[in-house]
Amino acid sequence: MTTSRRKFIKISALGLGGVAASTSALNMFGANTYLDKLVKQNVAGEFNKTATYCEVCFWKCAAWAYTNDEGEIIKIKGNETDPHCYGRLCPRGTGGVGMYNDEDRLKTPLIRTTVDGKQTFRKASWKEALDLIASKMTAIKSKYGAESFALLKHGSPGSHLEHLFKAYGSDTIAEPAYAQCRGPRETGFELTLGSWIGSPEPTDIRDTKCLVLIGSHIGENMHNSQVQEMSDAIDNNATIITVDPRLSTAASKSQHWLAIKPATDIALLLAWMHVIIEEKLYDKAYIEKYGYGFKELKEHVKDLTPEWAYGITTIKPEKIRETARLMAAAAPSVIVHPGRHVVWYGDDSQRERAIAMLNGLLGSWGKRGGFYFKEKVDLPKFPHPAYPKPKWGWEEIGAKYPYAEMGITSELIKSSIPGEDDEHPIKAWIIAGTNLINTVPKREMILKAMDAVEFIAVVDTMPMEITGYADVVLPECTYLERYDGIRNAAKRTPSLALRQPVAKPKYDSKPAWWMCKQLGERLGLHDYFQYDDFEDIIKWQLEQVGSSLEEMKRLGVKKFERKTPLYMEDGEDFEFGTNSGKIEFYSDDLASNGFDPIPVYTAHPEPPQGFYRLNYGRAPMHTFSRTTNNPNLFALKSENKLWVNPKIARIIGLKNDQLVWLQNQDGIDSTFSIKVRVTERIRYDSVYMYHGFGHTNKKLSRAFGKGESDTLMMSKIPVDPLMGGTALRGNFVKILTEDPHKNSKV
Amino acid sequence: MRYAMVIDTLKCVGCSDCVVACQTENNVPMGYCRDWVTETVDGTYPNVELELKSERCNHCDNAPCVRCCPTGASHIVEGGVVLVTHDECIGCGACIEACPYDARYQHPEGGYVDKCTFCHHRLEKGQNPACVEVCPTKCMYFGDLDDPTSEVSSLLQTRKHKVLAPEAGTSPNVYYLIK
Numbered sequence: 031m032t033t034s035r036r037k038f039i040k041i042s043a044l045g046l047g048g049v050a051a052s053t054s055a056l057n058m059f060g061a062n063t064y065l066d067k068l069v070k071q072n073v074a075g076e077f078n079k080t081a082t083y084c085e086v087c088f089w090k091c092a093a094w095a096y097t098n099d100e101g102e103i104i105k106i107k108g109n110e111t112d113p114h115c116y117g118r119l120c121p122r123g124t125g126g127v128g129m130y131n132d133e134d135r136l137k138t139p140l141i142r143t144t145v146d147g148k149q150t151f152r153k154a155s156w157k158e159a160l161d162l163i164a165s166k167m168t169a170i171k172s173k174y175g176a177e178s179f180a181l182l183k184h185g186s187p188g189s190h191l192e193h194l195f196k197a198y199g200s201d202t203i204a205e206p207a208y209a210q211c212r213g214p215r216e217t218g219f220e221l222t223l224g225s226w227i228g229s230p231e232p233t234d235i236r237d238t239k240c241l242v243l244i245g246s247h248i249g250e251n252m253h254n255s256q257v258q259e260m261s262d263a264i265d266n267n268a269t270i271i272t273v274d275p276r277l278s279t280a281a282s283k284s285q286h287w288l289a290i291k292p293a294t295d296i297a298l299l300l301a302w303m304h305v306i307i308e309e310k311l312y313d314k315a316y317i318e319k320y321g322y323g324f325k326e327l328k329e330h331v332k333d334l335t336p337e338w339a340y341g342i343t344t345i346k347p348e349k350i351r352e353t354a355r356l357m358a359a360a361a362p363s364v365i366v367h368p369g370r371h372v373v374w375y376g377d378d379s380q381r382e383r384a385i386a387m388l389n390g391l392l393g394s395w396g397k398r399g400g401f402y403f404k405e406k407v408d409l410p411k412f413p414h415p416a417y418p419k420p421k422w423g424w425e426e427i428g429a430k431y432p433y434a435e436m437g438i439t440s441e442l443i444k445s446s447i448p449g450e451d452d453e454h455p456i457k458a459w460i461i462a463g464t465n466l467i468n469t470v471p472k473r474e475m476i477l478k479a480m481d482a483v484e485f486i487a488v489v490d491t492m493p494m495e496i497t498g499y500a501d502v503v504l505p506e507c508t509y510l511e512r513y514d515g516i517r518n519a520a521k522r523t524p525s526l527a528l529r530q531p532v533a534k535p536k537y538d539s540k541p542a543w544w545m546c547k548q549l550g551e552r553l554g555l556h557d558y559f560q561y562d563d564f565e566d567i568i569k570w571q572l573e574q575v576g577s578s579l580e581e582m583k584r585l586g587v588k589k590f591e592r593k594t595p596l597y598m599e600d601g602e603d604f605e606f607g608t609n610s611g612k613i614e615f616y617s618d619d620l621a622s623n624g625f626d627p628i629p630v631y632t633a634h635p636e637p638p639q640g641f642y643r644l645n646y647g648r649a650p651m652h653t654f655s656r657t658t659n660n661p662n663l664f665a666l667k668s669e670n671k672l673w674v675n676p677k678i679a680r681i682i683g684l685k686n687d688q689l690v691w692l693q694n695q696d697g698i699d700s701t702f703s704i705k706v707r708v709t710e711r712i713r714y715d716s717v718y719m720y721h722g723f724g725h726t727n728k729k730l731s732r733a734f735g736k737g738e739s740d741t742l743m744m745s746k747i748p749v750d751p752l753m754g755g756t757a758l759r760g761n762f763v764k765i766l767t768e769d770p771h772k773n774s775k776v
Numbered sequence: 777m778r779y780a781m782v783i784d785t786l787k788c789v790g791c792s793d794c795v796v797a798c799q800t801e802n803n804v805p806m807g808y809c810r811d812w813v814t815e816t817v818d819g820t821y822p823n824v825e826l827e828l829k830s831e832r833c834n835h836c837d838n839a840p841c842v843r844c845c846p847t848g849a850s851h852i853v854e855g856g857v858v859l860v861t862h863d864e865c866i867g868c869g870a871c872i873e874a875c876p877y878d879a880r881y882q883h884p885e886g887g888y889v890d891k892c893t894f895c896h897h898r899l900e901k902g903q904n905p906a907c908v909e910v911c912p913t914k915c916m917y918f919g920d921l922d923d924p925t926s927e928v929s930s931l932l933q934t935r936k937h938k939v940l941a942p943e944a945g946t947s948p949n950v951y952y953l954i955k
Contacts, residue, residue: 068801068897069901115912118910121793257913264786282828651792713821714821
């Protein structure tokens with residue numbers, strides 16, 4: 031994005047000798063034969079185009095993949111009828127072809143072996159690799175119980191493996207997308223408004239009059255329809271208010287950028303509620319009908335004035351009042367956005383609850399321009415016998431976090447370390463579609479756990495860092511080469527989307543569903559895998575909803591009629607999904623569990639002298655560490671930089687593109703150097719970098735050693751006591767101008 | 777017919793989708809590009825303005841690249857689109873130096889000079905350039921400035937706008953909508 035033209039183009043030193051001198055015969059563009067070729071390739075006649083949905087990120091946009099006569103994929107475009115992308119993919123979706131073409135992909139199954147005392151991988155046949163995994167699954171089950179085999183997963187391969195694990199008898203399953211990402215908002219909204227947010231978010235941005243973003247980077251996180259709708263909101267002159275210590279892209283599009291001091295958001299939220307209540311800007315009838323504990327909230331925020339918040343947040347009182355009034359004026363067409371990656375300081379569920387309460391006061395839940403009610407297609411599951419009931423699983427492992435509703439990856443990792451959790455000993459892992467090393471903080475803990483477990487298998491398309499720790503590596507083919515489950519995502523309009531093979535799998539890679547069936551058959555679980563091809567499942571499911579594979583191949587996306595209303599009627603008898611059936615401004619449930627029934631502002635540690643808070647976020651053309659080696663996307667952004675405020679740069683003596691190293695508060699040094707980017711877009715008490723860079727696996731020929739990993743610098747991790755979320759924004763780094771490893775290098 | 781592109785900087789998020797879409801549409805070699813994104817930051821924290829925008833060949837009415845081309849490979853066609861005839865280009869690089877927008881590069885294999893064509897092959901079929909079609913913020917508009925009722929004409933009539941390097945006197949046909 032900051033690509034300068036001069037740098038991007040590497041002018042070649044090619045001489046003139048090779049230039050073709052002949053002029054072609056007359057054609058459509060005179061002598062421009064290359065334009066004729068493009069007409070043939072892209073615009074004239076019929077193309078081979080195949081319907082799919084994207085998996086470069088997890089927004090799952092439906093797309094058409096174009097193939098040439100040789101069957102190679104040449105480009106991917108959005109499906110015009112798809113409510114996830116409206117015919118326009120994001121850079122990652124457009125660049126998905128690079129995922130297919132990446133020559134660094136995992137090519138064959140690999141098995142760890144020892145040669146001359148040195149550990150290495152050897153190529154293996156599928157039969158050998160699958161036999162080995164099945165034998166380990168059998169051995170672990172008879173020795174410890176199936177519960178001791180854990181699945182750590184993300185995305186489509188994860189859902190196939192989840193079925194295998196549940197059939198095998200293990201519910202010891204977790205994904206970093208919960209406790210390392212979205213979990214707190216689901217807890218906060220569930221406790222307050224009685225509903226998860228889920229993905230895609232049911233934010234009615236298209237029709238909103240006021241969008242409030244709190245540390246949410248729409249436009250840098252390219253969740254497609256949401257980005258498109260924010261653009262519509264700009265066209266509609268909606269008010270955008272962004273709270274962020276960094277001038278994010280979204281902040282730059284906002285009429286009001288509140289450059290908040292990091293870690294003080296709850297104080298701002300409480301002060302906003304104070305203004306709305308004290309100035310009686312809330313909808314009285316609405317609160318009377320749907321609210322629970324409003325009186326307690328009023329009492330709670332009575333003294334939490336904008337003046338009080340000013341001292342904490344550094345946001346001027348008049349600005350707090352002005353923005354609160356703007357929200358109220360727009361109500362109920364106002365969205366205080368829950369955000370997506372929300373594990374920040376350890377009180378994140380409470381911050382999310384404050385956000386949900388503010389939406390409650392503004393009456394935006396179930397309202398046009400606020401939050402709509404999403405609906406999905408009632409799509410039956412392919413029948414299989416009931417899963418056996420495990421003795422314990424993710425729920426028992428995370429029991430000390432009463433509001434956890436999914437497995438907590440970091441707790442599963444901890445239970446894998448002997449002595450940490452003897453009641454739930456984990457002895458083996460399968461990791462699918464998540465580069466654990468770069469998604470979960472506390473690297474030391476992960477390494478310790480991996481050292482302790484008896485067996486690790488990894489399913490991935492790329493040689494990520496995590497594959498280096500595996501005993502067996504299974505190369506998965508990309509989303510462009512396989513069937514996966516039908517996309518049935520809840521949105522304004524229920525719709526189904528098809529993913530099918532666009533091209534044959536490259537190398538000796540295979541789809542995850544196939545691996546799972548193979549393992550299932552070996553484990554005597556045939557009854558759970560009663561199909562030859564995943565296509566059989568898709569066909570059966572589509573028949574149940576009056577469609578067919580043929581129809582879906584033709585359409586790509588099929589829309590269905592809604593069965594429930596999109597919005598709430600004014601004054602409707604509506605029951606919220608909370609204990610009281612109302613919007614809970616006060617939570618008896620939290621109080622009974624010993625937690626704050628109404629969110630409270632707590633001061634968090636601040637960087638000591640010479641240290642800066644490490645903030646991180648997304649580059650719009652990348653999805654974490656999974657895309658940094660993608661040739662098309664690498665060409666757009668090949669490394670991350672350390673954003674430093676000019677004042678700090680002056681004090682330390684830093685210049686643009688100077689190489690620096692980082693050291694965190696616990697003495698952890700960065701592996702690689704990172705270039706400095708001096709910019710006024712960042713506060714003087716923080717530094718910022720894109721997440722997903724600093725790959726240490728040399729098999730990633732492009733991305734290896736480019737930039738640095740923010741996750742590596744995260745070792746001090748407060749945990750959300752409600753749901754176990756691991757807070758990632760409380761680490762502080764020192765900027766080193768000399769290589770801390772120089773004395774250890776030979 | 778006078779083709780023009782209008783880009784709304786208030787909506788562009790700088791995601792570079794236009795760059796990838798161009799690469800796959802026009803077979804642009806890896807590591808090169810016909811369009812690119814720039815970022816301009818003004819002010820002092822916390823009073824900072826950020827402008828993101830997608831840039832490319834400006835298809836100038838008064839195009840220095842066409843004037844300086846020794847073989848006539850760089851030329852202007854119907855609608856004001858500046859094209860390079862690859863077969864006539866000797867790769868001398870004069871146009872690369874002459875272009876105030878740095879919009880041209882030498883093809884690493886062919887040796888000829890290449891750049892944005894406004895997706896001329898698509899215009900012929902009534903389609904918009906690939907970058908305009910893909911943009912997830914819908915910040916890019918394309919059309920005919922000779923038609924006063926076109927979207928591009930009405931945007932330029934109603935919105936504040938600028939062109940790049942006006943001092944170069946090139947009469948560019950890519951416009952940027954600004955605050």
